[in-house]
Amino acid sequence: MALFISFVILCLLAIVQTFVPYFVKRTVVFGVSIPEQMIQDARVRSYKKQYLLITVMVSLFMILFFCIWVATKKPSDDLLILISTVIEFVIIFISLALFYYFREKMKQYKKEMQWEGELKQVAVVDLSARSEEQLPPWAIYLFPIIVTMGLIGYTFYQYDLLPNEIPIHWGPSGEPDAFTKKTPFSAIQMLVLLLLLQLMFLGIQLGIKVSGIKLSATNLSASKNRQLTLRKSSSWFSYYTVLLITMLIVYFQLATIHPERFQDSQLKILIPLGFFILILAGTVVFMVKVGRSDKREPDSLYSSIMDINDDRYWKAGLFYFNKNDPSIFVEKRFGVGWTLNLANPIGYIIIFLPLFFILLITFLFN
Amino acid sequence: MIIRIDPESEVPIYIQLTNQIIEGIAKGELKPGDALPSVRAFAADLGVNMHTVNKSYHELEKKGIIEIVPKSGAVIRRHLHMDSNTYERLYRSFIPHIAEALVLGMSKEEMMKLVKKIINDLKED
Numbered sequence: 001m002a003l004f005i006s007f008v009i010l011c012l013l014a015i016v017q018t019f020v021p022y023f024v025k026r027t028v029v030f031g032v033s034i035p036e037q038m039i040q041d042a043r044v045r046s047y048k049k050q051y052l053l054i055t056v057m058v059s060l061f062m063i064l065f066f067c068i069w070v071a072t073k074k075p076s077d078d079l080l081i082l083i084s085t086v087i088e089f090v091i092i093f094i095s096l097a098l099f100y101y102f103r104e105k106m107k108q109y110k111k112e113m114q115w116e117g118e119l120k121q122v123a124v125v126d127l128s129a130r131s132e133e134q135l136p137p138w139a140i141y142l143f144p145i146i147v148t149m150g151l152i153g154y155t156f157y158q159y160d161l162l163p164n165e166i167p168i169h170w171g172p173s174g175e176p177d178a179f180t181k182k183t184p185f186s187a188i189q190m191l192v193l194l195l196l197l198q199l200m201f202l203g204i205q206l207g208i209k210v211s212g213i214k215l216s217a218t219n220l221s222a223s224k225n226r227q228l229t230l231r232k233s234s235s236w237f238s239y240y241t242v243l244l245i246t247m248l249i250v251y252f253q254l255a256t257i258h259p260e261r262f263q264d265s266q267l268k269i270l271i272p273l274g275f276f277i278l279i280l281a282g283t284v285v286f287m288v289k290v291g292r293s294d295k296r297e298p299d300s301l302y303s304s305i306m307d308i309n310d311d312r313y314w315k316a317g318l319f320y321f322n323k324n325d326p327s328i329f330v331e332k333r334f335g336v337g338w339t340l341n342l343a344n345p346i347g348y349i350i351i352f353l354p355l356f357f358i359l360l361i362t363f364l365f366n
Numbered sequence: 367m368i369i370r371i372d373p374e375s376e377v378p379i380y381i382q383l384t385n386q387i388i389e390g391i392a393k394g395e396l397k398p399g400d401a402l403p404s405v406r407a408f409a410a411d412l413g414v415n416m417h418t419v420n421k422s423y424h425e426l427e428k429k430g431i432i433e434i435v436p437k438s439g440a441v442i443r444r445h446l447h448m449d450s451n452t453y454e455r456l457y458r459s460f461i462p463h464i465a466e467a468l469v470l471g472m473s474k475e476e477m478m479k480l481v482k483k484i485i486n487d488l489k490e491d
Contacts, residue, residue: 123371125411127396130403212410217370308373310413327410 002077006084014059017095021048023291030103031317031333035306036218119306122217141202144246174268194249200354201242211327226294237286248275367395383422392488398444
Protein backbone atom coordinates (compact mmCIF):
# COMPACT_ATOMS: atom_id res chain seq x y z
CA MET A 1 0.00 0.00 0.00
CA ALA A 2 2.67 2.51 1.06
CA LEU A 3 4.81 1.40 -1.88
CA PHE A 4 1.95 1.93 -4.32
CA ILE A 5 1.18 5.40 -2.99
CA SER A 6 4.85 6.45 -2.96
CA PHE A 7 5.38 5.16 -6.46
CA VAL A 8 2.34 6.95 -7.89
CA ILE A 9 3.31 10.21 -6.18
CA LEU A 10 6.88 9.95 -7.49
CA CYS A 11 5.77 9.30 -11.07
CA LEU A 12 3.19 12.07 -11.00
CA LEU A 13 5.67 14.53 -9.54
CA ALA A 14 8.21 13.61 -12.20
CA ILE A 15 5.65 14.12 -14.98
CA VAL A 16 4.45 17.43 -13.60
CA GLN A 17 7.96 18.81 -13.06
CA THR A 18 9.01 17.69 -16.52
CA PHE A 19 6.17 19.32 -18.42
CA VAL A 20 5.88 22.48 -16.34
CA PRO A 21 7.35 24.77 -19.05
CA TYR A 22 4.60 23.55 -21.38
CA PHE A 23 1.74 24.10 -18.89
CA VAL A 24 2.83 27.63 -18.17
CA LYS A 25 1.49 30.70 -19.95
CA ARG A 26 3.03 30.87 -23.42
CA THR A 27 4.52 34.32 -22.98
CA VAL A 28 6.40 33.47 -19.80
CA VAL A 29 9.44 31.27 -20.21
CA PHE A 30 11.27 30.29 -17.00
CA GLY A 31 9.74 33.26 -15.26
CA VAL A 32 10.88 35.72 -17.91
CA SER A 33 8.22 37.41 -19.97
CA ILE A 34 8.86 37.35 -23.69
CA PRO A 35 6.87 38.93 -26.54
CA GLU A 36 4.25 36.74 -28.19
CA GLN A 37 6.17 37.12 -31.46
CA MET A 38 9.18 35.30 -30.01
CA ILE A 39 7.48 32.19 -28.65
CA GLN A 40 8.57 30.11 -31.62
CA ASP A 41 12.14 31.43 -31.42
CA ALA A 42 14.59 28.52 -31.78
CA ARG A 43 16.66 29.41 -28.70
CA VAL A 44 13.57 29.78 -26.51
CA ARG A 45 12.26 26.41 -27.65
CA SER A 46 15.59 24.70 -27.17
CA TYR A 47 15.81 25.92 -23.55
CA LYS A 48 12.42 24.39 -22.83
CA LYS A 49 13.46 21.17 -24.52
CA GLN A 50 16.73 20.97 -22.60
CA TYR A 51 14.87 21.47 -19.33
CA LEU A 52 12.44 18.70 -20.25
CA LEU A 53 15.19 16.25 -21.21
CA ILE A 54 17.32 16.81 -18.11
CA THR A 55 14.36 16.63 -15.72
CA VAL A 56 13.03 13.48 -17.36
CA MET A 57 16.40 11.76 -17.11
CA VAL A 58 16.99 12.78 -13.51
CA SER A 59 13.48 11.69 -12.51
CA LEU A 60 13.74 8.35 -14.30
CA PHE A 61 17.08 7.71 -12.69
CA MET A 62 15.72 8.52 -9.20
CA ILE A 63 12.61 6.38 -9.67
CA LEU A 64 14.68 3.50 -10.99
CA PHE A 65 17.03 3.84 -8.03
CA PHE A 66 14.00 3.83 -5.70
CA CYS A 67 12.57 0.67 -7.30
CA ILE A 68 15.87 -1.20 -7.11
CA TRP A 69 16.35 -0.12 -3.51
CA VAL A 70 12.86 -1.34 -2.55
CA ALA A 71 13.31 -4.63 -4.41
CA THR A 72 16.67 -5.47 -2.81
CA LYS A 73 16.28 -4.04 0.72
CA LYS A 74 12.58 -4.74 1.36
CA PRO A 75 12.35 -1.74 3.75
CA SER A 76 9.64 -1.12 6.35
CA ASP A 77 6.73 1.17 5.44
CA ASP A 78 8.10 4.03 7.53
CA LEU A 79 11.53 3.93 5.97
CA LEU A 80 10.02 3.58 2.52
CA ILE A 81 7.85 6.66 2.96
CA LEU A 82 10.81 8.60 4.36
CA ILE A 83 13.09 7.73 1.43
CA SER A 84 10.42 8.43 -1.19
CA THR A 85 9.84 11.82 0.43
CA VAL A 86 13.55 12.55 0.25
CA ILE A 87 13.54 11.56 -3.43
CA GLU A 88 10.54 13.82 -4.07
CA PHE A 89 12.48 16.71 -2.59
CA VAL A 90 15.56 15.86 -4.65
CA ILE A 91 13.46 15.94 -7.85
CA ILE A 92 11.86 19.25 -6.86
CA PHE A 93 15.23 20.69 -5.87
CA ILE A 94 16.92 19.68 -9.13
CA SER A 95 14.09 21.02 -11.27
CA LEU A 96 14.16 24.27 -9.30
CA ALA A 97 17.92 24.54 -9.85
CA LEU A 98 17.32 23.96 -13.57
CA PHE A 99 14.59 26.61 -13.51
CA TYR A 100 17.08 29.18 -12.21
CA TYR A 101 19.78 28.06 -14.62
CA PHE A 102 17.55 28.49 -17.66
CA ARG A 103 16.01 31.65 -16.19
CA GLU A 104 19.45 33.26 -16.19
CA LYS A 105 20.05 32.12 -19.76
CA MET A 106 16.64 33.48 -20.82
CA LYS A 107 17.34 36.83 -19.15
CA GLN A 108 20.67 37.14 -20.91
CA TYR A 109 19.15 36.18 -24.24
CA LYS A 110 16.32 38.67 -23.77
CA LYS A 111 18.83 41.43 -23.04
CA GLU A 112 20.95 40.48 -26.04
CA MET A 113 17.99 40.56 -28.42
CA GLN A 114 16.64 43.90 -27.10
CA TRP A 115 13.03 42.90 -27.73
CA GLU A 116 11.70 45.64 -25.52
CA GLY A 117 13.16 48.60 -27.36
CA GLU A 118 11.31 47.84 -30.57
CA LEU A 119 7.90 47.02 -29.17
CA LYS A 120 5.41 49.28 -27.44
CA GLN A 121 4.07 47.97 -24.14
CA VAL A 122 0.32 47.84 -23.80
CA ALA A 123 -2.01 46.79 -20.99
CA VAL A 124 -5.42 45.44 -21.96
CA VAL A 125 -8.78 45.02 -20.24
CA ASP A 126 -11.85 43.36 -21.65
CA LEU A 127 -14.87 44.95 -19.99
CA SER A 128 -17.09 42.03 -20.94
CA ALA A 129 -14.77 39.38 -19.46
CA ARG A 130 -16.31 39.82 -16.02
CA SER A 131 -19.79 39.08 -17.28
CA GLU A 132 -18.65 36.01 -19.20
CA GLU A 133 -17.04 34.57 -16.13
CA GLN A 134 -18.74 31.48 -14.72
CA LEU A 135 -17.47 31.07 -11.19
CA PRO A 136 -19.45 28.81 -8.90
CA PRO A 137 -21.47 30.81 -6.33
CA TRP A 138 -19.75 31.01 -2.97
CA ALA A 139 -22.91 29.63 -1.30
CA ILE A 140 -22.07 26.09 -2.43
CA TYR A 141 -19.53 26.08 0.40
CA LEU A 142 -22.44 26.22 2.84
CA PHE A 143 -23.18 22.57 2.10
CA PRO A 144 -19.93 21.04 3.45
CA ILE A 145 -19.88 23.63 6.25
CA ILE A 146 -23.39 22.70 7.38
CA VAL A 147 -22.54 18.99 7.17
CA THR A 148 -19.52 19.58 9.40
CA MET A 149 -21.47 21.62 11.93
CA GLY A 150 -24.23 19.01 11.93
CA LEU A 151 -21.68 16.32 12.67
CA ILE A 152 -20.22 18.39 15.52
CA GLY A 153 -23.72 18.48 17.02
CA TYR A 154 -24.16 14.75 16.45
CA THR A 155 -20.80 14.02 18.11
CA PHE A 156 -21.89 15.82 21.26
CA TYR A 157 -25.24 14.02 21.12
CA GLN A 158 -23.42 10.67 20.95
CA TYR A 159 -20.60 11.73 23.26
CA ASP A 160 -21.08 8.69 25.53
CA LEU A 161 -20.56 6.31 22.62
CA LEU A 162 -17.09 7.67 21.86
CA PRO A 163 -14.13 5.57 23.00
CA ASN A 164 -11.82 6.89 25.69
CA GLU A 165 -9.02 7.14 23.20
CA ILE A 166 -9.87 9.40 20.27
CA PRO A 167 -7.95 8.60 17.07
CA ILE A 168 -6.16 11.60 15.58
CA HIS A 169 -4.14 10.00 12.82
CA TRP A 170 -4.75 7.20 10.33
CA GLY A 171 -2.20 5.04 8.49
CA PRO A 172 -2.28 4.24 4.79
CA SER A 173 -4.39 1.13 5.44
CA GLY A 174 -7.18 3.22 6.96
CA GLU A 175 -6.48 2.03 10.54
CA PRO A 176 -6.01 4.69 13.23
CA ASP A 177 -2.43 4.72 14.55
CA ALA A 178 -2.32 7.66 16.95
CA PHE A 179 -4.73 8.55 19.74
CA THR A 180 -5.46 11.22 22.31
CA LYS A 181 -7.51 11.29 25.49
CA LYS A 182 -11.24 11.88 25.22
CA THR A 183 -12.36 15.39 26.10
CA PRO A 184 -15.24 17.42 24.66
CA PHE A 185 -12.70 19.26 22.59
CA SER A 186 -10.64 16.32 21.31
CA ALA A 187 -13.90 14.65 20.30
CA ILE A 188 -14.59 17.37 17.73
CA GLN A 189 -11.03 18.48 17.06
CA MET A 190 -10.92 16.93 13.57
CA LEU A 191 -14.18 18.60 12.65
CA VAL A 192 -13.02 22.00 13.89
CA LEU A 193 -9.88 21.71 11.78
CA LEU A 194 -12.06 20.69 8.86
CA LEU A 195 -14.24 23.74 9.38
CA LEU A 196 -11.20 26.04 9.35
CA LEU A 197 -9.99 24.37 6.17
CA GLN A 198 -13.40 24.90 4.53
CA LEU A 199 -13.36 28.57 5.51
CA MET A 200 -9.87 28.93 4.09
CA PHE A 201 -10.91 27.44 0.75
CA LEU A 202 -13.97 29.69 0.72
CA GLY A 203 -11.67 32.66 1.31
CA ILE A 204 -9.44 31.52 -1.54
CA GLN A 205 -12.43 31.30 -3.87
CA LEU A 206 -13.53 34.83 -2.93
CA GLY A 207 -9.93 35.97 -3.41
CA ILE A 208 -9.85 34.51 -6.91
CA LYS A 209 -13.05 36.38 -7.74
CA VAL A 210 -11.63 39.80 -6.89
CA SER A 211 -8.27 39.12 -8.53
CA GLY A 212 -7.53 40.53 -11.94
CA ILE A 213 -8.32 38.87 -15.27
CA LYS A 214 -4.93 39.50 -16.83
CA LEU A 215 -5.08 39.49 -20.61
CA SER A 216 -2.34 39.43 -23.18
CA ALA A 217 -2.39 42.42 -25.53
CA THR A 218 -1.08 40.37 -28.42
CA ASN A 219 -3.29 37.34 -28.00
CA LEU A 220 -6.60 38.50 -26.59
CA SER A 221 -8.93 35.62 -27.25
CA ALA A 222 -6.56 32.84 -26.19
CA SER A 223 -5.43 34.63 -23.05
CA LYS A 224 -9.02 35.41 -22.11
CA ASN A 225 -9.90 31.79 -22.62
CA ARG A 226 -6.98 30.77 -20.42
CA GLN A 227 -7.82 33.22 -17.65
CA LEU A 228 -11.49 32.28 -17.56
CA THR A 229 -10.62 28.57 -17.64
CA LEU A 230 -8.04 28.95 -14.89
CA ARG A 231 -10.47 30.83 -12.65
CA LYS A 232 -13.38 28.50 -13.26
CA SER A 233 -11.35 25.29 -13.01
CA SER A 234 -9.46 26.27 -9.91
CA SER A 235 -12.65 27.36 -8.17
CA TRP A 236 -14.35 24.07 -8.96
CA PHE A 237 -11.19 22.11 -8.21
CA SER A 238 -10.91 23.63 -4.74
CA TYR A 239 -14.56 22.91 -4.10
CA TYR A 240 -14.01 19.32 -5.28
CA THR A 241 -11.03 19.03 -2.91
CA VAL A 242 -13.05 20.41 -0.01
CA LEU A 243 -15.88 17.95 -0.69
CA LEU A 244 -13.48 15.00 -0.80
CA ILE A 245 -11.69 16.05 2.39
CA THR A 246 -15.06 16.56 4.08
CA MET A 247 -16.21 13.07 3.07
CA LEU A 248 -12.96 11.54 4.33
CA ILE A 249 -13.11 13.29 7.72
CA VAL A 250 -16.83 12.63 8.09
CA TYR A 251 -16.12 8.95 7.47
CA PHE A 252 -13.33 8.92 10.10
CA GLN A 253 -15.55 10.67 12.61
CA LEU A 254 -18.49 8.32 12.03
CA ALA A 255 -16.17 5.30 12.21
CA THR A 256 -14.96 6.58 15.59
CA ILE A 257 -18.47 7.06 16.94
CA HIS A 258 -19.86 3.81 15.50
CA PRO A 259 -16.88 1.47 15.14
CA GLU A 260 -19.08 -1.65 15.00
CA ARG A 261 -20.78 -0.50 11.77
CA PHE A 262 -17.49 -0.24 9.90
CA GLN A 263 -15.74 -3.18 11.58
CA ASP A 264 -15.40 -5.61 8.69
CA SER A 265 -16.33 -3.20 5.99
CA GLN A 266 -14.29 -2.79 2.80
CA LEU A 267 -14.78 0.94 3.25
CA LYS A 268 -11.84 1.04 5.63
CA ILE A 269 -9.43 0.65 2.71
CA LEU A 270 -11.63 1.87 -0.09
CA ILE A 271 -12.34 5.32 1.31
CA PRO A 272 -8.78 6.51 1.99
CA LEU A 273 -7.49 4.93 -1.24
CA GLY A 274 -10.42 6.32 -3.23
CA PHE A 275 -9.79 9.74 -1.72
CA PHE A 276 -6.15 9.58 -2.76
CA ILE A 277 -6.92 8.45 -6.32
CA LEU A 278 -9.72 11.00 -6.80
CA ILE A 279 -7.49 13.86 -5.63
CA LEU A 280 -4.71 12.82 -8.00
CA ALA A 281 -7.14 12.38 -10.89
CA GLY A 282 -8.66 15.80 -10.17
CA THR A 283 -5.21 17.41 -10.15
CA VAL A 284 -4.29 15.88 -13.50
CA VAL A 285 -7.60 16.91 -15.11
CA PHE A 286 -7.18 20.44 -13.72
CA MET A 287 -3.62 20.83 -15.01
CA VAL A 288 -4.39 19.45 -18.45
CA LYS A 289 -7.48 21.64 -18.78
CA VAL A 290 -5.64 24.82 -17.85
CA GLY A 291 -2.48 23.85 -19.73
CA ARG A 292 -4.40 23.38 -22.96
CA SER A 293 -6.51 26.51 -22.68
CA ASP A 294 -4.19 29.00 -24.39
CA LYS A 295 -2.57 26.84 -27.01
CA ARG A 296 -4.67 28.50 -29.69
CA GLU A 297 -2.65 30.61 -32.11
CA PRO A 298 -3.30 34.36 -31.93
CA ASP A 299 -6.04 35.64 -34.25
CA SER A 300 -3.91 38.46 -35.47
CA LEU A 301 -0.36 39.22 -34.52
CA TYR A 302 0.32 42.89 -34.06
CA SER A 303 3.97 43.32 -34.80
CA SER A 304 4.56 46.53 -32.89
CA ILE A 305 3.15 45.87 -29.41
CA MET A 306 3.88 43.60 -26.47
CA ASP A 307 2.43 43.00 -23.01
CA ILE A 308 3.48 45.17 -20.11
CA ASN A 309 6.78 43.86 -18.86
CA ASP A 310 5.99 42.97 -15.25
CA ASP A 311 9.22 41.05 -14.61
CA ARG A 312 10.23 43.59 -11.99
CA TYR A 313 7.23 42.64 -9.84
CA TRP A 314 8.36 39.01 -9.84
CA LYS A 315 11.03 38.66 -7.20
CA ALA A 316 13.34 35.74 -8.02
CA GLY A 317 10.93 34.92 -10.83
CA LEU A 318 8.53 33.22 -8.43
CA PHE A 319 7.21 35.75 -5.91
CA TYR A 320 4.80 38.49 -6.96
CA PHE A 321 5.02 41.80 -5.15
CA ASN A 322 3.08 44.69 -6.67
CA LYS A 323 1.66 47.38 -4.41
CA ASN A 324 -0.40 48.96 -7.18
CA ASP A 325 -2.22 45.78 -8.13
CA PRO A 326 -5.26 45.19 -5.88
CA SER A 327 -5.34 41.51 -6.91
CA ILE A 328 -4.99 39.03 -4.06
CA PHE A 329 -3.90 36.14 -6.26
CA VAL A 330 -2.16 36.13 -9.62
CA GLU A 331 -1.47 33.35 -12.05
CA LYS A 332 1.79 31.59 -11.23
CA ARG A 333 4.79 32.24 -13.42
CA PHE A 334 6.04 28.70 -13.26
CA GLY A 335 3.58 25.87 -12.83
CA VAL A 336 -0.19 25.84 -12.92
CA GLY A 337 -2.32 27.71 -10.44
CA TRP A 338 -2.15 30.78 -8.28
CA THR A 339 0.32 32.61 -6.16
CA LEU A 340 -0.17 35.37 -3.60
CA ASN A 341 0.35 39.01 -4.36
CA LEU A 342 2.75 39.43 -1.45
CA ALA A 343 2.05 43.17 -1.37
CA ASN A 344 -1.60 42.59 -0.48
CA PRO A 345 -2.28 41.94 3.22
CA ILE A 346 -5.68 40.30 2.56
CA GLY A 347 -3.92 37.34 0.96
CA TYR A 348 -1.91 36.71 4.12
CA ILE A 349 -5.12 36.75 6.15
CA ILE A 350 -6.88 34.24 3.89
CA ILE A 351 -3.98 31.81 3.89
CA PHE A 352 -2.27 32.24 7.22
CA LEU A 353 -5.06 33.02 9.66
CA PRO A 354 -6.73 29.58 9.30
CA LEU A 355 -3.29 27.93 9.24
CA PHE A 356 -2.42 29.78 12.43
CA PHE A 357 -5.57 28.47 14.12
CA ILE A 358 -4.92 24.96 12.83
CA LEU A 359 -1.42 24.98 14.31
CA LEU A 360 -2.68 26.57 17.50
CA ILE A 361 -5.31 23.87 17.97
CA THR A 362 -2.91 21.09 17.07
CA PHE A 363 -0.17 22.14 19.48
CA LEU A 364 -2.00 23.87 22.28
CA PHE A 365 -4.67 21.30 22.99
CA ASN A 366 -2.56 18.17 22.69
CA MET B 367 -15.33 46.18 -25.03
CA ILE B 368 -11.53 46.17 -25.13
CA ILE B 369 -9.53 48.93 -23.45
CA ARG B 370 -5.85 49.39 -24.23
CA ILE B 371 -3.58 51.42 -22.00
CA ASP B 372 -0.10 52.67 -22.79
CA PRO B 373 1.57 53.26 -19.42
CA GLU B 374 4.52 55.05 -20.98
CA SER B 375 2.39 57.60 -22.80
CA GLU B 376 2.40 61.26 -21.76
CA VAL B 377 -1.38 61.07 -21.34
CA PRO B 378 -2.11 59.98 -17.75
CA ILE B 379 -3.67 56.53 -17.43
CA TYR B 380 -6.93 57.82 -15.92
CA ILE B 381 -7.46 60.11 -18.91
CA GLN B 382 -6.73 57.25 -21.32
CA LEU B 383 -9.37 55.21 -19.50
CA THR B 384 -11.93 58.03 -19.52
CA ASN B 385 -11.44 58.75 -23.21
CA GLN B 386 -11.65 55.12 -24.25
CA ILE B 387 -14.82 54.53 -22.26
CA ILE B 388 -16.44 57.59 -23.86
CA GLU B 389 -15.35 56.40 -27.31
CA GLY B 390 -16.71 52.95 -26.53
CA ILE B 391 -20.12 54.46 -25.73
CA ALA B 392 -20.06 56.59 -28.88
CA LYS B 393 -19.24 53.52 -30.94
CA GLY B 394 -22.05 51.58 -29.32
CA GLU B 395 -19.76 49.00 -27.74
CA LEU B 396 -21.12 50.13 -24.39
CA LYS B 397 -24.80 50.95 -24.11
CA PRO B 398 -26.80 53.15 -21.75
CA GLY B 399 -27.78 51.05 -18.77
CA ASP B 400 -24.64 48.88 -18.96
CA ALA B 401 -22.64 48.73 -15.76
CA LEU B 402 -18.90 49.26 -15.73
CA PRO B 403 -16.85 46.82 -13.65
CA SER B 404 -16.24 47.66 -10.01
CA VAL B 405 -13.25 49.89 -9.32
CA ARG B 406 -11.44 47.03 -7.61
CA ALA B 407 -12.06 44.53 -10.41
CA PHE B 408 -11.11 47.03 -13.11
CA ALA B 409 -7.89 48.02 -11.32
CA ALA B 410 -7.02 44.37 -10.73
CA ASP B 411 -7.60 43.48 -14.39
CA LEU B 412 -5.37 46.35 -15.49
CA GLY B 413 -2.84 45.87 -12.71
CA VAL B 414 -3.02 49.55 -11.76
CA ASN B 415 -3.79 51.39 -8.56
CA MET B 416 -7.45 51.64 -7.55
CA HIS B 417 -7.13 55.43 -7.28
CA THR B 418 -6.45 55.60 -11.01
CA VAL B 419 -9.72 53.89 -11.89
CA ASN B 420 -11.56 55.82 -9.21
CA LYS B 421 -10.33 59.10 -10.65
CA SER B 422 -11.48 58.11 -14.09
CA TYR B 423 -14.95 57.13 -12.82
CA HIS B 424 -15.27 60.46 -11.02
CA GLU B 425 -14.28 62.25 -14.18
CA LEU B 426 -16.99 60.36 -16.08
CA GLU B 427 -19.52 61.09 -13.37
CA LYS B 428 -18.66 64.79 -13.44
CA LYS B 429 -19.21 64.85 -17.19
CA GLY B 430 -22.61 63.21 -16.63
CA ILE B 431 -21.68 60.12 -18.64
CA ILE B 432 -22.07 57.59 -15.87
CA GLU B 433 -23.90 57.62 -12.60
CA ILE B 434 -22.79 55.85 -9.48
CA VAL B 435 -25.77 53.80 -8.33
CA PRO B 436 -25.54 52.13 -4.92
CA LYS B 437 -25.21 48.33 -5.36
CA SER B 438 -25.08 48.31 -9.19
CA GLY B 439 -21.98 50.53 -9.30
CA ALA B 440 -21.10 52.74 -12.25
CA VAL B 441 -23.95 52.72 -14.80
CA ILE B 442 -23.87 54.44 -18.18
CA ARG B 443 -26.52 57.12 -18.46
CA ARG B 444 -28.85 57.70 -21.36
CA HIS B 445 -28.89 61.17 -22.94
CA LEU B 446 -31.71 62.17 -25.25
CA HIS B 447 -31.08 65.88 -25.50
CA MET B 448 -28.37 68.21 -24.32
CA ASP B 449 -28.85 70.79 -21.61
CA SER B 450 -27.41 74.27 -21.94
CA ASN B 451 -24.71 73.73 -19.30
CA THR B 452 -23.26 70.76 -21.14
CA TYR B 453 -23.53 72.64 -24.40
CA GLU B 454 -21.60 75.52 -22.89
CA ARG B 455 -18.90 73.19 -21.51
CA LEU B 456 -18.42 71.41 -24.84
CA TYR B 457 -18.46 74.72 -26.70
CA ARG B 458 -15.61 75.96 -24.56
CA SER B 459 -13.60 72.77 -24.87
CA PHE B 460 -13.85 72.84 -28.69
CA ILE B 461 -12.50 76.39 -28.92
CA PRO B 462 -8.78 75.66 -28.32
CA HIS B 463 -8.78 72.76 -30.80
CA ILE B 464 -10.54 74.75 -33.51
CA ALA B 465 -8.36 77.78 -32.86
CA GLU B 466 -5.28 75.58 -33.13
CA ALA B 467 -6.51 74.15 -36.42
CA LEU B 468 -7.19 77.64 -37.82
CA VAL B 469 -3.78 78.86 -36.73
CA LEU B 470 -2.14 75.86 -38.37
CA GLY B 471 -3.85 76.73 -41.62
CA MET B 472 -6.88 74.45 -41.80
CA SER B 473 -9.76 75.77 -43.89
CA LYS B 474 -13.41 75.75 -42.86
CA GLU B 475 -14.20 73.04 -45.42
CA GLU B 476 -11.33 70.85 -44.28
CA MET B 477 -12.53 71.21 -40.73
CA MET B 478 -16.09 70.20 -41.66
CA LYS B 479 -14.65 67.19 -43.44
CA LEU B 480 -12.59 66.28 -40.39
CA VAL B 481 -15.61 66.41 -38.09
CA LYS B 482 -17.63 64.28 -40.51
CA LYS B 483 -14.78 61.76 -40.74
CA ILE B 484 -14.53 61.45 -36.96
CA ILE B 485 -18.29 60.95 -36.62
CA ASN B 486 -18.27 58.34 -39.37
CA ASP B 487 -15.33 56.51 -37.79
CA LEU B 488 -17.11 56.35 -34.45
CA LYS B 489 -20.44 55.24 -35.87
CA GLU B 490 -18.98 52.76 -38.34
CA ASP B 491 -17.57 49.99 -36.19
